[in-house]
Amino acid sequence: MPSHARDDSVRFVGVGTKSVxxxxxxxxxxxxxxxxxxxxxxxxxxxxxxxRLLLFDAENELDIAIDxxxxxxxxxxxxxxxxxxxxxxxxxxxxxxxxxxxxxxxERAEIAALRGDAAGARLEHLGARRKATEVRLARxxxxxxxxxxxxxxxxxxxxxxxxVPGAADLRIxxxxxQVTRYQEKVAAxxxxxxxxxxxxAEREEAWSMxxxxxxxxxxxxxxxxxxx
Numbered sequence: 001m002p003s004h005a006r007d008d009s010v011r012f013v014g015v016g017t018k019s020v021x022x023x024x025x026x027x028x029x030x031x032x033x034x035x036x037x038x039x040x041x042x043x044x045x046x047x048x049x050x051x052r053l054l055l056f057d058a059e060n061e062l063d064i065a066i067d068x069x070x071x072x073x074x075x076x077x078x079x080x081x082x083x084x085x086x087x088x089x090x091x092x093x094x095x096x097x098x099x100x101x102x103x104x105x106x107e108r109a110e111i112a113a114l115r116g117d118a119a120g121a122r123l124e125h126l127g128a129r130r131k132a133t134e135v136r137l138a139r140x141x142x143x144x145x146x147x148x149x150x151x152x153x154x155x156x157x158x159x160x161x162x163x164v165p166g167a168a169d170l171r172i173x174x175x176x177x178q179v180t181r182y183q184e185k186v187a188a189x190x191x192x193x194x195x196x197x198x199x200x201a202e203r204e205e206a207w208s209m210x211x212x213x214x215x216x217x218x219x220x221x222x223x224x225x226x227x228x
Contacts, residue, residue, distance in 0.1 A: 034145060034148065035145060035148045035149040035152050035178055035182070036178065037149075037152060037156075037174060037175055037178050038152050039152055039155040039156050039159060039170070043155075043159055043164055043166075044155065044158070044159075046162075046164050046165075047158060047159070047162045047164065048162075051158065051161075051162055052158070054154070054158055055151070055154050055155060055158060057154075058147075058150050058151040058153075058154035058155075059151060061147045061150060061151070062144075062147040062148060062150075062151050064147075065140070065143050065144040065146075065147040066144060068140055068143070069137070069140045069141065069143075069144055072133060072136055072137045072140055073137065075133055076130065076133055076134070076137065079126055079129055079130050079133060080130075082126055083123065083126045083127070083130070086119050086122045086123045086126060087119075087123060089115070089119040089122075090116050090119035090120050090123060093112050093113070093115035093116035093119055094112075094113075094116045096108075096112035096115070097109050097112035097113040097115075097116060100112055110217060111214070111217050111218050111221075111222065114210070114213055114214040114217050114218070114222075114223075115214060115222055117210050117213070117214070118207070118210040118211050118213075118214045118222075118223060120210075121203070121206050121207040121209075121210040121211075122207050122210075122225075124203045124206065124207070125200070125203040125204050125206070125207040127203070128196070128199045128200045128202070128203040128204075129200050129203075131196050131199070132193070132196035132197050132199070132200050135189060135192050135193045135196045136193060138189060139186060139189035139190075139193060142182060142185045142186045142189065143186055145182050145185075146179065146182045146183055146186060149175070149178050149179045149182050150179055152175060152178070153172070153175040153176060153178070153179055156170050156172055156175045157172060157175075160172060207225070208225070211223045211224070211225050
């Protein structure tokens with residue numbers, strides 16, 4: 001489940017005088033989009049372990065969504081390390097270019113300048129990748145909420161199927177509508193993600209061209225994108 005803090009308010013669904021209370025929590029997460037309708041976990045204790053196994057698929061989907069979110073966070077950290085390396089390379093190349101120009105070594109100064117250009121192009125490519133990853137992460141946060149909403153829907157259906165006391169008061173259609181609403185929030189990011197990925201492709205092409213110029217000028221000594 002998400003690690004962000006929650007600001008929970010709680011309301012009860014009427015269930016009759018002799019039945020257990022089905023707790024539906026109205027949650028407002030820090031990210032502002034956690035599922036509002038929830039089935040209290042204590043209700044599931046009245047259902048056999050065998051029947052609770054029916055929640056496996058929904059719970060597995062939630063676990064996958066969490067893993068995907070965590071992978072994107074790790075990618076953000078890796079991109080930042082690569083950005084620092086590229087920045088160091090650009091600064092080193094610029095210093096070398098100035099030094100060679102001062103020494104009157106035009107050929108080596110040109111190669112150093114091209115190294116700086118390639119490092120700069122790489123920085124722009126990494127910046128575009130970071131922006132695209134940020135959009136993917138924002139989208140994935142909403143995918144995670146969809147998975148949570150589906151898990152709550154699966155629990156609500158299980159409670160209904162097992163006729164737990166108070167189940168009659170659960171409105172499955174409300175849980176279904178909740179899933180649909182969060183799915184729409186995911187779809188709203190698709191266009192933004194496509195634009196960000198197009199920028200990544202554009203910046204990658206520019207980096208490739210800068211690297212090719214460097215390889216040609218240095219006769220292959222520099223400009224390998226695999227070694228950057």
